[in-house]
Amino acid sequence: MGPLAGVRVIELASLAPAPFACAMLADMGADVLRIDRPSRELEAPLTLGRGKRSAILDLKKPAGRGALLRMVAHADILVEGNRPGVAERLGIGPEDCWEHNPRLVYGRMTGWGQTGLLAPEVGHDINYIAIAGALHPVGRVGERPVPPVNFVGDFGGGGMLLVVGLVSALVERARSGRGQVVDAAMVDGAALLTSCLHGMIAEGWWVDERGVNLTDGGAPFYDTYETSDREYVAVGAIEPRFYAALLDGLGLDPATVGPQDDQSSWPAMRERFREVFKIRTRAEWTAHFAGTEACVSPVLRLTEAPQNEHNRTRGTFVEVAGVPQPAPAPRFSRTPGAVSAGAPRPGQHTVDALRDWGLTADEIDDLTQQGVAVASAP
Numbered sequence: 001m002g003p004l005a006g007v008r009v010i011e012l013a014s015l016a017p018a019p020f021a022c023a024m025l026a027d028m029g030a031d032v033l034r035i036d037r038p039s040r041e042l043e044a045p046l047t048l049g050r051g052k053r054s055a056i057l058d059l060k061k062p063a064g065r066g067a068l069l070r071m072v073a074h075a076d077i078l079v080e081g082n083r084p085g086v087a088e089r090l091g092i093g094p095e096d097c098w099e100h101n102p103r104l105v106y107g108r109m110t111g112w113g114q115t116g117l118l119a120p121e122v123g124h125d126i127n128y129i130a131i132a133g134a135l136h137p138v139g140r141v142g143e144r145p146v147p148p149v150n151f152v153g154d155f156g157g158g159g160m161l162l163v164v165g166l167v168s169a170l171v172e173r174a175r176s177g178r179g180q181v182v183d184a185a186m187v188d189g190a191a192l193l194t195s196c197l198h199g200m201i202a203e204g205w206w207v208d209e210r211g212v213n214l215t216d217g218g219a220p221f222y223d224t225y226e227t228s229d230r231e232y233v234a235v236g237a238i239e240p241r242f243y244a245a246l247l248d249g250l251g252l253d254p255a256t257v258g259p260q261d262d263q264s265s266w267p268a269m270r271e272r273f274r275e276v277f278k279i280r281t282r283a284e285w286t287a288h289f290a291g292t293e294a295c296v297s298p299v300l301r302l303t304e305a306p307q308n309e310h311n312r313t314r315g316t317f318v319e320v321a322g323v324p325q326p327a328p329a330p331r332f333s334r335t336p337g338a339v340s341a342g343a344p345r346p347g348q349h350t351v352d353a354l355r356d357w358g359l360t361a362d363e364i365d366d367l368t369q370q371g372v373a374v375a376s377a378p
Helices: 017-027 062-072 086-090 094-098 125-132 151-176 186-192 195-202 240-250 263-277 282-289 309-314 350-356 361-370
Strands: 008-012 031-036 052-057 077-080 105-110 181-185 222-226 232-236 296-298 317-320 323-326
Touching (some): 017 052, 017 105, 052 350, 077 151, 086 094, 094 105, 125 151, 151 186, 181 186, 222 263, 350 361
Parallel strands (some): 008 077, 077 105
Antiparallel strands (some): 232 296
């Protein structure tokens, strides 16, 4: 059933971070109902819709907003990803919802946050992580910053931050009996992910330039290397004994590559590593270093990761409706999470869901006849 069994969530359809957060809640047992728009313009990827139900409501019409507020009375959490002020203009902002359910936790997922100079502006992951300081460190020395896909802003600093906020607010509600707004901004979350680096700069352990530090590709023993089959391996041999195991596995004499902590020797060390790693294939190096403490791993493609032996034995990936995807995480010893179903079609559960969330059959028929509620074809 999962640790969030019994928690009821309304998700207003949006893109990327909020659907990801609500998919995590569904994985942990929450009953998540996604409210899709009649235009269906905001359909998220299948993997972000898993475990949810879908109902289509036109929230631009008074009857649609009224139906949503009726449903809010039965919810624990509502999640929206609109720009600041949009929900209020529609009449479904926090204050509107609290009139129907003062215990509601109201989650707001934005890039810039509900307040601040840029709050009303548009943006994407790359913009949020740029001003958070999280983009500058990513890339090679002397080269431009490289976008780390949209992991840092949308998903790590966005969706996961929202989940932490929502669950924390539920814990607090158990004491106070009152809901509150969770203002999850990707710029805040991306900044939070750089906490360690700020500490390292203050202590003189990190230089505020990319590609010259211990874990940003500056150190040759913490980097990636091309193999003979044009694939790559990742090396993370930071500790001295791991570094020694790396050199041993590569067949290199420590005296010929220089001291590990001597940065002046790093360019020559990196070149030597490159030469040796090019001798064998990725699979050969993986087998060669298996069982050692050299911290060498194959760099797997997204489509390869589900077939990795460790991932298979641990169940890190699952297949849902024929689509391989990451399994629910984290794991719980007594109340494990699970993927209850694949992604719904927009409007797949409109009639049943509205009934389950407190509307009568006559009200549902009326909404359907008005075109406010829409059920998709089977």
